[in-house]
Amino acid sequence: MQPLPRLIIATRNSHKSAEIRAMIGDRFEVVDATAFPDFPEIEETGTTFLENARLKAEGISSRVAGWVLSDDSGLEVDALGGAPGVWSSSFGGEEGNHAKNNARLLAEMAGKADRGARFRCTMVLARDGAEVANFSGAVEGRLVEALHGAGGFGYDPLFIPEGFDRTFAELGDDIKNSLSHRSRALQQVVVFLNAQEIK
Structure with missing residues (x-):
């Protein structure tokens, strides 16, 4: 039996x-950057999701054979002019600290009537150090005024997707994965890869 082609996700998350x-x-053996302890951290110096995703995909794919998929994603809040955006994971002042990020978001949104927001995800596929294609997905919704639910991660306890009355953290992984910004971008990735001669 032939081994599955490998898809490397350019993340340690x-x-x-x-x-x-x-x-x-x-269809793929999916591994992430934790399988390659010698890989350097790729500094995300871009000012857009696409720039950051491209930096990661090209940086990792220049060091390993096969397909590399990266994503950059975050929360865009209308009342905050699109913030936190590309700085979503460090919005609270400490990279990856979900509690601090959520606390700052709640503080910034206190008293604001416009609760509109969206999660956006941009994905880049690369091979041999060069971008092959990019894809984007978004899910519209609104922010609640307090944390709800214990599932998910990041801003999930504060975000209710359009058409629902519970947060991503309350809806569970199956529902979230069926409609999230990441799933919408990834569906396009799968269609693209299925059209290629994968090896």
């Missing part, structure tokens, strides 16, 4: 790679 692994199906 276990939540993110688990979501992608669950959505990508069984």
Whole structure:
């Protein structure tokens, strides 16, 4: 039996790679950057999701054979002029500290009537150090005024997707993965890869 082609996710974020692994199906062996301890951290110096995703995909794919998929994603809040955007993971002052990020968001949104927001995700596929294609997905919704739910990660306890009355953290992984910004971008990735001669 021939081994599955490998898809390398350019992240060390276990939540993110688990979501992608669950959505990508069984056509690929999905691994992330934790499988390559010698890989350097790619500095995200871009000012857009696409720039950051491209930096990661091209940086990792220049060091390893096969397909590399990266994403950059975050929360855009209308009342905050699109912030936190590309700085979503460090909005609270400490990279990856979800509690601090959520606390700052709640403070910034206190008293604001416009609760509109969206999660946006941009993905880049690369091979041999060069971008091959990019994809984008978004899910519209609104912010609540207090944390609700224990599931998910990041801003999930504060975000209710359009058409629902519960936060991503309350809806559970199956529902979230079916409609999230990441799943919408990833569906396009899967269609693209299925059209290629994968090896």
